[in-house]
Amino acid sequence: MAATTLPGAREDSPLVALLKDAGIAAAIAFLLALPLMGFQTLDSGTTVDLQYRFHWVAIATVGVFFGRIVFTLLYRRAGAARSKAPGIVGQGMARVGEGLGRFLVPAFILFALILPFLPFADRREIDLATYVLIYVMLGWGLNIVVGLAGLLDLGYVAFYAIGAYSYALLAKTFGFSFWLCLPLAGILAAFLGILLGFPVLRLRGDYLAIVTLGFGEIIRVILVNWQPVTGGPNGISGVPRPTFFGLPFTNDPAEGETAFHEFFNLDFASLHRFVFLYYVILALVLVTNAVTLRLRKMPIGRAWEALREDEIACRSLGINPTNTKLTAFAIGAMFGGFAGSFFATRQGFISPESFTFIESAVILAIVVLGGMGSQAGVVVATLFLVLLPELAREFAQFRMLIFGAAMVLIMVWRPQGLLAHRAPTVSLGPGSGGSR
Amino acid sequence: MEYFTQQLINGLTLGSIYGLIAIGYTMVYGIVGMINFAHGEIYMIGAFIGIITFSLLGAVGITWVPLAILLVLIVSMFFTAVHGWAVERIAYRPLRGSFRLAPLISAIGMSIALQNYVQIIQGAKIKPMQPVVRGNIPLMEANGFQVNISYLQIIIIVLTIALMAIFSLIIARTALGRSQRACEQDRTMASLLGVNVDRTISLTFVMGAALAAVAGVMVTMYYGVIDFFIGFLAGLKAFTAAVLGGIGSLPGAMLGGMLIGLIEAFWSAYFSIEYKDVAVFGILVVVLIFLPTGLLGKPEVEKV
Structure with a gap:
């Protein structure tokens, strides 16, 4: 060391x-x-x-x-070079980010759209991209709670778990399709977010953090121990795979069903399913982003940011902190639930192992490393934190050590996050806002 | 009644250990205002250094138990304190004065790194240790059920109380304690009045790490097995204890630790062992709803 x-x-x-x-x-x-x-x-x-x-x-x-x-x-x-302009670097980078954003973001989305058809994209790459997108979605979901509303949530993985388990259970028990389960899982997670939100709203800062952390652990312990429903530590296997509007991605479809490749007269390839999953998560991610960006411009989003900056001022201006915090919790949780149910259908198998505290920590790290409140920052941080350990698979045993050390080093190097975006969306002219 | 007494003793022992770790959290939180997430890992490192020193003493031939325990405690406290100091120096000091979440993320990273560091250099297997202190005192007996307090439990509880007393004295009476309290109230003002803030904070981490090392050694002797992962849950519960007692308050940390230990022992005994963690966190939530600053915490004054 x-x-x-x-x-x-x-x-x-x-x-x-x-x-x-x-x-x-x-x-x-x-x-x-x-x-x-x-x-x-x-x-x-x-x-x-x-x-x-x-x-x-x-x-x-x-x-x-x-x-x-x-x-x-x-x-x-x-240090000699930097001491000339201390503190400007972060803002400068953010400004560059915004300037480039107009050009880069569409390019990035376009790249994401055509990725499966690029020559180098094979099953492994597409799978990896899907994996990255799950974390982008989780990061954006948590970003609403932590980055916008300023509520420190260390148990976000609980909502992810709820989403995954509700999909697995609904689909296995009642045979609901993925597209029916997805909103249901989101609603369930949001409901749980509200349920958690009620008691913890009185708490501030780190007390909130520890209670949400405890909540995450409670959910995990229940998943491990509630054998008859959750399958305990063994989890749930054989979670139904998604279908393309009712067309399954199998080589030998059941009686009376038409497989995807038969319907479109293609040769069977397992790649089809990966590409389909990739597009599903890409669509979910884009929807998440669009919703978040819209919400930020709506009164509720403004209220979140105002609440983050100064709760007392908010209260005196007539913003109801309870409702504002609850909506942030609920909407953040909902996206977590969506991501969870996608995760379940992609894996086909879920167990409490996937929903440990470390998962919450990684998602929080993505939000903070990216620069709280910054949508693009989340993407950059995810690429960094999720791809780095994946690429370092050769150093299997040093993987998590490098991961932890990288978290410390990035934080020490750029405490404001990779793309700092702390300023509120609206502010009263130059010189005000975002001074903290 | 007998069963109850036995669980009370077990709970107090467990609670002492949580309390010792919780003090590290609470002191750091009081002064720096951050959750030192890596503290559980410091405790785990203390336990590992303890087990190594025990084996080393066995190899050298020092087998007189009181001397061995004393040596192990001293060695483990010293080296663990160095770890605590280094963690603060590397991961937290550069972030002093930046926004609230930065040191938290850095601490989580440090925790992941330390856990994997120990896993790599010491192996992932469970490390067993032969019991060092054997024997127990029967307290009462009824219906064929004997209530015992083992010598080890006595050692743990007495040592915890002694350390608590010493550390309370340090904080109440010495120059170091005064500067710690000064930094806790107002760091800028303290530095203007000639308190070496960096040094005070470093020493706070050193003290917290030393206490965690004692807890680690105790746990090694009490359970007889450790692995690289013990720090996570113990750290979580100790932090819960610190919050329960009112974070920033030393007696609060001890009280919280004891309560967590008792809740765990009684819940495992009377309800279900699987859900003891749920009980611990559930009670934490309930307490915080009614007493948002914990049992002995000072109410936070909101300033505009």
């Missing part, structure tokens, strides 16, 4: 200070590495044996020593 490779070096004397600083960093690295890297616990039945790995400690210490020197030198140079 790179122990103290961080800014903050004293700038009084050149070489000695540099070496001293690196020495301190190395000493701390040594202390950090000694117990956990130096000794490995090996299982031997009832107790543990130790294996010594002091060369690891040596490598870590020396590595940090030189790493610190290099980092300090680089940082000093970068």
Whole structure:
């Protein structure tokens, strides 16, 4: 672990200070590495044996020593360049983003639309793109709650789970089709959002965070333990696949059914289903975005943003904070439910494993890393956070370590998020708003 | 009645451990105003350093139990404190003064990274440990059911109370405690009056990590198994304890920890063990609805 490779070096004397600083960093690295890297616990039945790995400690210490020197030198140079215009970088980037947005966003949507027909797009790529889009949708859903309304929700995955389970149960028990289940799952999730919203509305900030976190855990524990309905830890398998207006994507359709490839006179290919799923989620994502953008311009969206900036002022201006927060919770939850039911139909199998706290953390990280409230930021952050671990599959065991470290580094590097968009949609002329 | 007493003892033991971890959350929250999500992982690291030191002492030949426990505690507290310091230095200090969610995300990232770091370097398997302290004192007996308090439970409860007393004294009486309280009230003003804010915050993290290390060592001895994942749920419950007691308040953290421990023990004993976590979080929600700042928390003053 790179122990103290961080800014903050004293700038009084050149070489000695540099070496001293690196020495301190190395000493701390040594202390950090000694117990956990130096000794490995090996299982031997009832107790543990130790294996010594002091060369690891040596490598870590020396590595940090030189790493610190290099980092300090680089940082000093970068710092000198940056100190001329502190704080402008973020806004500048956001402005560039907005300027390019007019051109980039349609290009991006076009790219997303033709992606399955591009030459490099194979089953794996399309599947990966579908996966990314699920997270974009979740990110946008949570963005309404966290980014717009400013309510810190650490249990968003609960709504995702509700969506997935309601689809799986409705479709398996009653044989409802995907398109019927989708709104039902969304309504159920939204209803649950309101149910959760009522008791927690009085809470502020971090109290809200911990209660939503607890709520997420409660849902997960119920999913694990309510065996007869949810199947417990084994989950639900054989979730019905979506059909193309009643045409299933199978090679051997049941009696009296026409398969998709037969109807369109195509050769059977499993790719069809992936492409179809991809377009379904793409449509859902675009709808989510359109709805969010419209909502932001409507009174309710304005009220969300106003509430985020100053709750007391809102109350004195006659905005009802209860209703405003509840709608934010409900609409955010609804999109979570949609994403969940899509997830269930894509996987064909769901279990509580998919709905752990880490999932909530990843979605929240997407929103915050993207820059709270920024729609484009969510996409950028998703590409970063979801694709990075996927591409790093070769380093399977280091995957999550890199993921966690990347979260810390991005946050330290850009605390405002990749595309900062904190300013309210409307403000009273220049110089007001978004000053926090 | 006997069954009840036994569960009371078990609950208090568990509660002591949660309370020790909760103090770390509550102190950090009081001063920096952030949820230190990585604190559960610090506790897990404390437990790992504890188990390594136990094995090492066994190899060296120090087997006199009180000395061994004391050495393990000291070693684990020291090295875990270094981890706590480093986490603050790397992930939180650069973010001081940025908006509220930034350190939270950084803390979640740190938590994921530390968990996987330990998994990689120490392996994902459960680490067993032979019981160090054996034996128990029978307290009462009726209907063939014996109520026991084990020596280990006594050690855990006594040690927790002693540490609580020491830390309360540090915060109430020493210069460090004064600067901590000053930073808690107004960080800018404190720095203007010559309090080294960075140092005070670092020391707060160090103190919290040291207490978490004690909790980690205790858990290792109490349950006899640890793995790299224990930090998550323990951290979650300890944070719940801190919120329940009123975040920012030291006695509140202890009280909250005890309550969580008792709720868990009694719920598992009388209702269902599967839903004990639901009970814990459910009671948290109920308490917060009626007392939005926890049991012993100061009411928040809204300023315009």
